[in-house]
Amino acid sequence: MIIYIHSSFVVATKTSERFIAAKMKFLLVTLLAAVASAAFAPLRTARERIEGSYIVVLKDxxxxxxxxxxxKSSPKFSSFKGRINKVYGSVINGFSATLNEQALGFVRSLDNVKYVEEDGIVRASSVASWGLGRIDQRYLPLDHIYNPPGTGAGVTVNVIDTGITYTHVDFGGRAEPGFDFAGGSGEDCNGHGTHCAGTVGGRTYGVAKCVTLKSVRVLNCFGSGTFSDVIAGVDFTARDCGGGRCVASMSLGGSKSSSVDNAVANAVSKGVVVVVSAGNRNDTACNYSPAGEPTAITVGATQSDDKRSFFSNYGSCVDLFAPGSAITSAWYLSETDSNTISGTSMACPHVAGAAALLLQRGVSAGDVKSTIVSEATKGVVINPGSCSPNEFLYVE
Structure with a gap:
C-alpha cells in the first residue's frame, strides 16, 4: 500500500510537473509576444492604402x-531596401518612406518612432457664380450682386490642390508657384485647382479679388494623390507663410488619417488659417481627413435654394455651409476658360476667400474661425443634416 500510494504520488507529481511546465511555457510565449508587441511602434491603417508606402512619425x-x-546609413535598412522619400519637420516630426515587410518591422522597432501610418489615397472633393451673390446677403431671393467689404490685398492663399493655371486672365498675374509634389512648376493639368483658385481670388469669380494665390500642387492630373504628398504641401505652407497673413484652401479629402490631421493642426498652431471641404459622401464629415480636424474650418455645400447639396457631408465636424452646387469659375484649358461644377470643393474656397478678407480687416489668424462662425447667417440652411450647425457664410 505504501509503495502503491507512493507510486500514485509520484505519477501525480509527474503529471503536475508536465502541467506546470506546459502552463509556464504558454505564459512565457504570451509574455514574449506581449513584450515584442510593446516594443513595436503602432501601425495605423488607411482605408485605401498604397502598397509599400508609409508615414513615419517620431516621438516628441x-x-x-x-x-x-x-x-540612411543603416546597413540593415539598406539591406531591407527601405527608402526615405519626403522629410517633413514643420507640421509633423517625421517622413514618408517606401518599406517592404522587413523594413517596416525594422522601422517600427526603433525606440524613437512614435507610430507608423499606412499612406492612403486622397481625392479632390468635386462631384461655379450665383455663390458670390449669395454670401453677401442674409436671405433669399438672390439679388445677383456682390459688393465685397475688401479685396484681400496683402494676404496669401495657398491653394493645396491640382495646381493653378497661372496665365488665366482672371488671376491678373497674382498666381504664382509654390510647391509641386512631382517636382514641377505647379501648373494645373486637371482644372480643379484653377477652379478653386478662381473662387478664392479671381477678378471675375473670386471672393477676395486681390489676394496672392500660390499653387501648392499635391494632386495629380486625375485629381487624386496621397496622404504623404498632402502632408508635404501642408508642411511647405507652414514654412512658407506661417506667422504671416496666410490661408490654406484644401478642397480635398480621404479616409481618416492621424498624420494628415496632426499636420493641419500644427499648421494652424503656426498661424495658418486652414479651410477644408467637408467631403461629398452624404456622410458625417468626422469620418474623413482633414474634414474631421477640429482646428480647421470645415465647409459643407449648399444649392442656390439654400438646401444642403445632396452630396455634402454633414455633422458636428462641419463648421458652416457655403455655396457648392453649380458654381462657375476659372478653368485650365485656356487663359479665358470657365467651367461650372459642383462639390464641397467649391464651397471651401468661398470660405477661404472670406478668411482672407478678415485677415485684411485686421482679424488675427487665431480669431478667424470664430469670427466667420459668429458672423454667419443662422438658420437658413434647409436640411443641414444630423448634428450639423445651421450656419451659412456671410461676408460683410
Missing part, C-alpha cells in the same frame, strides 16, 4: 535630422 523631442541620417 526626437531629432528628425539624426533619425533620417541614421536610417
Amino acid at each position: 523631442g526626437e531629432s528628425l535630422t539624426d533619425a533620417v541620417k541614421t536610417l
